[in-house]
Amino acid sequence: MNAPLPTPFFARPAAEVAADLIGCTLTVGEAGGLIVETEAYDGTDPASHSVKGPTRRNASMFGPPAHAYVYRSYGMHWCLNLVCEPASAVLIRAIEPAFGIEAMEHRRGLSTRHLLCAGPGRLTQALGITGADDGRPLAEAGFAVMTAAGPVDVVADRRIGISQAVERPWRFLAAGSRFVSRPPTRDALPWRVPR
DNA sequence: AACCCGATTTACT
């Protein structure tokens, strides 16, 4: 059935991995769900933390693939990325909650279902991800991404919250999902359509 | 200063 994604899956350009992750299942401890929104960042990318080379914060982006890069955003949220090729990673922006929902609701405080994991900060709060998870390898017990159950209709759009390289269509969404942080814009591109 | 954001309020279709 759903096998864990192997390390070579991640050892590719982040934009490819980001698109292919849509529809896969993220598991953190007892909770998880279907990945419905991602963004790619790489070493040639002015919007990426890695563009100026390694620093203490972004060290994980230069480490092995299939590991977590977790950083603090705006002083109060954590953001979860999965490392791909050197200096690149995929930001996990939203999942459709599938299991461990009570645990996630408890960590988030009462929040409506479609907002439980809709956004990078909400998602890490729901899953209990913090800076302590930076550098953590996938496939460690209770931390995994599983293959998609079936083909998923994916669209590509502009990334959110950046001021550099805004035109790169490196945000990927499950078409029609109600669990994304923001719906696609008018100029979102069809990316991969199941046949 | 700038930042890969979220919760809340206020205002509109």
Added chain:
DNA sequence: GTAAATCGGGTTA
């Protein structure tokens, strides 16, 4: 229901 405005708040380089 979307859209804009506002504030909160740590860390980076």
